[in-house]
Structure formats: C-alpha cells, structure tokens
Amino acid sequence: MTAAPTLAGQDSTRRELMTGVLQKQGAAIALVLMVAVAWLLFPRFGSLDNLRDIALQSSFLAIIALGMTFVIITGGIDLSVGSVYALGGVLAAYGAQWGFLVALLLPLAVCGLIGLINGLLVAKTGMAPFIVTLATLLFARGLLLAITSEGATTYKIPEGEVFVELGRGTLFGFGYPVFIAAALCLIGGLVLRRTRFGQSVFATGGSEQSAKLMGLPVARTKVTVYVMSGVLSGLAGALTAAYLQSGVTVIGVGLELDAISVVVIGGTLLTGGMGTILGTVIGVGIRTVIQNVINQIGTLDSNYQSVVSGAFLLVVVVLQRSLARTTTRR
Amino acid sequence: MTDTAKTVDRTRVARWLQEYGVYVAVVALVLFNIAFTANFLTVGNFRTQLIQAAPVLVVALGMALVIGTEGVDLSVGAVMALSAALIPLYLGAGTLPAVAIALAAGLAAGALNGVLVAKVGIQPIVATLALLVGGRGLALVLADGQLVQLHDPAFLALGTGELLGIPVSVLIAAVLAVLMAALVGKTAFGRRLVAIGGNRRASVLAGLPVNRVLIGVYAICGLLAALAGVLSTARLGAGDPADAGLLMELSAITAVVVGGTPLTGGRVRILGTVMGVLLMQLVRATLIKHNLPDSTAQMIQAAIIVGAVYVARERSSR
Numbered sequence: 001m002t003a004a005p006t007l008a009g010q011d012s013t014r015r016e017l018m019t020g021v022l023q024k025q026g027a028a029i030a031l032v033l034m035v036a037v038a039w040l041l042f043p044r045f046g047s048l049d050n051l052r053d054i055a056l057q058s059s060f061l062a063i064i065a066l067g068m069t070f071v072i073i074t075g076g077i078d079l080s081v082g083s084v085y086a087l088g089g090v091l092a093a094y095g096a097q098w099g100f101l102v103a104l105l106l107p108l109a110v111c112g113l114i115g116l117i118n119g120l121l122v123a124k125t126g127m128a129p130f131i132v133t134l135a136t137l138l139f140a141r142g143l144l145l146a147i148t149s150e151g152a153t154t155y156k157i158p159e160g161e162v163f164v165e166l167g168r169g170t171l172f173g174f175g176y177p178v179f180i181a182a183a184l185c186l187i188g189g190l191v192l193r194r195t196r197f198g199q200s201v202f203a204t205g206g207s208e209q210s211a212k213l214m215g216l217p218v219a220r221t222k223v224t225v226y227v228m229s230g231v232l233s234g235l236a237g238a239l240t241a242a243y244l245q246s247g248v249t250v251i252g253v254g255l256e257l258d259a260i261s262v263v264v265i266g267g268t269l270l271t272g273g274m275g276t277i278l279g280t281v282i283g284v285g286i287r288t289v290i291q292n293v294i295n296q297i298g299t300l301d302s303n304y305q306s307v308v309s310g311a312f313l314l315v316v317v318v319l320q321r322s323l324a325r326t327t328t329r330r
Numbered sequence: 331m332t333d334t335a336k337t338v339d340r341t342r343v344a345r346w347l348q349e350y351g352v353y354v355a356v357v358a359l360v361l362f363n364i365a366f367t368a369n370f371l372t373v374g375n376f377r378t379q380l381i382q383a384a385p386v387l388v389v390a391l392g393m394a395l396v397i398g399t400e401g402v403d404l405s406v407g408a409v410m411a412l413s414a415a416l417i418p419l420y421l422g423a424g425t426l427p428a429v430a431i432a433l434a435a436g437l438a439a440g441a442l443n444g445v446l447v448a449k450v451g452i453q454p455i456v457a458t459l460a461l462l463v464g465g466r467g468l469a470l471v472l473a474d475g476q477l478v479q480l481h482d483p484a485f486l487a488l489g490t491g492e493l494l495g496i497p498v499s500v501l502i503a504a505v506l507a508v509l510m511a512a513l514v515g516k517t518a519f520g521r522r523l524v525a526i527g528g529n530r531r532a533s534v535l536a537g538l539p540v541n542r543v544l545i546g547v548y549a550i551c552g553l554l555a556a557l558a559g560v561l562s563t564a565r566l567g568a569g570d571p572a573d574a575g576l577l578m579e580l581s582a583i584t585a586v587v588v589g590g591t592p593l594t595g596g597r598v599r600i601l602g603t604v605m606g607v608l609l610m611q612l613v614r615a616t617l618i619k620h621n622l623p624d625s626t627a628q629m630i631q632a633a634i635i636v637g638a639v640y641v642a643r644e645r646s647s648r
Contacts, residue, residue, distance in 0.1 A: 077455070121636065128593050130402070130455070131639050134580055135632040142628030257463055270453050303470035310464020317456050318446070 059181035067229030075272025076129035082255035083140035088237025093155040093247030115230020119223030167242025189277035205272025392551030400595025401454035406555035408465025410575025413559025415469035418478035418569040440552015444545030469571035489564030527595025
C-alpha cells in the first residue's frame, strides 16, 4: 500500500522519515536516555559492580525473550516459559547429583519436550497458541510440584559440583551467563536474518497462507520455534539454578509476561511477521534498568517496578500503533 | 474425501460435544461423586463448592462477553487485586462508598482496556497485558504490600451472609448470570457484541457502533472483576492484594472456553460458562477429596483445557 498523496510532499516525507526513525529506533533512544539520566542521578549506577549486576540480571531474561521473539514473529505466543524456566532450574539441581552433563542436559531435554508438545499442538491441530501454552503452563507447574514431592521450595546442588561454575564463574568480571546470553542472541539474530529458516519464520507470521503457497515448511517452522522457546527457557532455568546453587520451585511466576513485554517493547509485532533480536535485547535492557533505578532510589517500594513496567509497556504499544498509522495509511 | 458420510458424522459428533460436552461432564462428575465420595450429598458441601465458585463465575461472565467479541481480558486478576487494596483504604467511610470506589476503579480499568482495543486498535492480549503487569503492582503500592484484616460487619456480610439460606455471594453470582444471559440473548447490545466477534469488519461496514460496544464490553468485564474482588475480600475478611485474583484470568478463560464460547468469537454461551465454572470447581474438589495432590490436579486441569479446545477447534476451523 502506498502513502496517501499529500500537498506538502517534502514536509510529509520528512515527517514520515522522523516517525520511521522513532518507530525503528524508539526503544534504543529510550534506553540511551534512561541510562544517561540514571547515570547522572545515581552515581552508583555507573559503577562496574552495578553494571555487572545489570548484565547478569538481564542475561536470564534475554535467553527466554530470545525464544519468545521467534515464537511471536511466527504469530504465536508462549505462555509456558515461566513454568518451564522453574522446571528447568529444579531439574538441573536434581540432575547435578550425576554430574555436569546430566545437570545441563536433563532440563534441556525435558523443557524441549514440553516445547515440542506446544509446537505439535499448535502446528498440527490448529489450536490457538495462547490456550495451548496456557495449558502447558499449568502442566509444567504440576509436573514441577510432582517431582519435588510438593511443598519443598529449594533443591540444593551438591557441594563442590562443577555445574555451579556455569552460573557463578566470571570472565573479565562478568558472569558466564552474560556471555552465554550474548552469544545466543548473536546466533539467534544471524539465524533470523541470514538463513532459510529465518525467512520461513518471518513468512509464517506475515501470511501463513502465502507461506504455504510458496512451499515453505510452515508446520515444521512452528514446531521448531516452540522447541527453541522451551529449550532456551530450560537453559535459563538451569543457569539460574547454577547461579543460586539450587533449584527453586517458586520462581518464574509471571515471567512469561516480562518476556512478552520486553519483546513488544523491542518493536516486535504481536501480530507476527516483524521483529528483531536486537530490539528484544534493548527491551530487556530497558526492563532491567527500570528495575535497577527503582532499587537505587531505595525509598521507593519495589512494587513500583511493575507499575512502571506496565505504564512503559502501555506507552510503547500506543506509540507503536499511532506511529504505524501515520506511516502506513490505509 | 473418499468417505464423506463419516466426515460429516464426525463433525456432527464434534459439534454436539462442543455444545453439550460440558453439561455431560458436569453430570458425570456429580454422579461419580455421589457414588464414590463420602459426604458429597450434603448441604454443607454444596454450599462450600458454590461459595468457592461464585467469584470465578462473576469474572467468567465478563470474560465470556469479551471473548465473544474475539477479545480476551488478561487484567481481571489484577483488577481483583485493586479491589482488595482499595476496600480497606476506604472502608472507614462506610461499606457502600468503599464498594462503590472499588467498582468504579474496575469500571475505569475496563473502559481503558476497551478504548485501547477499540479506538487505538491494539490487540486485546497486549492492551490488557499492560494492566496485568502494572495493576497488581499498583494494588501492592496502594496497600503498602500489606494484608489488611477487616472488621466491618456490614461488609463482611457480603462474604459470609445469607439470604433465604443461600450465601449472598452465590445469590449475586446467580443473578448476574441471569442478567448476562438476558443481555446477550435479548438486547441489541448483545446481538451487536456477537456480530462484532463474528466479523468486525462487516459490523463496521453495517454501521454498528463497534467502538461503543467494545468499550462497553470491556468496561463490564472490569466492573465484574472488581465485584469479584469485593466478594473474595469479604469472604476472606481481609484485603490481600498479593494473592487476590492470582491466575484468575486463566481460570476464567478456561471456564468460558470449556463452556463452548470459542476464542475466535462470534458466539457467547452464558449457561455453558456457568457449567464450565462448575466443572472446573468439581474437578478440583473431586481430586482433593480423593487425596490426589495439587500437582496432579493441575496436570489434569491442563489436559481438560487441551481436550475442550481440541473439540471446540473443529467448528471454528478456517
């Protein structure tokens, strides 16, 4: 669709350029502004210790949001990530008694299997992703309770187990999870932009019908993104368990909302067909900076975190929507 | 297709299941409990079950309208939490003002969702997600993160009082169910709501007041969620913004979908929704009474959701 003809052509192209830049780089601009303001107001914000904290906190959410970005670009949604994350952590702690490999592979296998169930139900039966993953959200929590014999909240990783290093170890002062998350996001971005699979992901979300007509493997693409989301959430859980030196059953409640909102803030459309990994990473940054600044203020109730995040999400989606209207007039 | 007759037969079975499956399931579960569960057929047990189901039903009724418009409201649990935070704040001024303020807040929150969906054109999931993320935080901020014990007898009567031997909250839920059924079945608003869910574009072209109806539907949903918050706060005897309405959006959506209202909109089943709420309540009660752990209950619930939606899917297949 072309833009509506206007009288003052030059003026309007400049405006369109501006809205285009805002739409594409809005989140990045917001992040830079927030960091700048935080740096000025709170001297401790820029300290190396604090930056390390921010990076580490971001890494777990970034890994989950990476998988979520793929799912959302195909036009789907994965509500089960919070439960799967908690399940992954507990499985890692449980598997640690048999050594490093089991601690890592057990959560990835089980969480990948849950992702596979999600993917098959969505792709093969045509059920709404929203409701399928809602069911596996419940299922994974139930499974978590069942394997932890109900009520127990933490599963300690045996003393001296190497697996803990994966969460606690550092390189140049930054924790391993930061590098793992960075590497995964880089690979994810390349896969999305440079591979046939990435093209299928975009095409599936853009128009499933046309993707099918083009002969793209729509069903396989959908199954793959849900498996990815499951595996990545399980990995984030395992890394968290390694960091905490134990699997905690009660974490991850509501995490799916955090993941979805950072993906949306990063400019990925929930209708599918459009989105970037870089945007998601920026979204994660924004979320963590908000959290960090509210902690720095100290006197503020930590509950303000979710108030601010909710308000921010609201502003972003309204802005996205109104900017989209000015650029693509229908 | 080689075997058309069989296919037709299968879709007919699926349709029948979709329409009446929830009734069959409720009856089957009641019969099972009568046969195998001690003390099931007692007034006290029925009262307990109904009292527990009442707030869920109140929320699910609003959710059914929203889902009928091909929308969804994720913020209902957060709105319940807002109620739980506001009631203790204003109870000093009397029961009526406190309840009125809580309900007004719910109405406003719902209307905001409606405006975002109708006027701004944001997807319902995202529009209501913002309030879900922020709403409970706001409730906790308002309540200072505290659980507040309540002692106002007039207010507590909403949770524990009885009228003609029926608990007040159950009576309110029942009356609302009848009202909603009438709203959907007998009024222009109801017909428009269903039409919008069936085909929004066509409804716009046909000159229906689409925006007004959508905003109205979300406002009703917010109002009912706030009322559910009031009822559960009164029953608990305390405002607990951290726990009130937690995961309520999931329970409500499940009950509505299990009750035969498809997520794709264009159809609203109020009696089905009532049955859906009763079914989920009965499942939970049955599992607990037979000493099955909570974990198993959750997994069975998940299986029921998948099964119900799998059946519902055939009819709305595109």
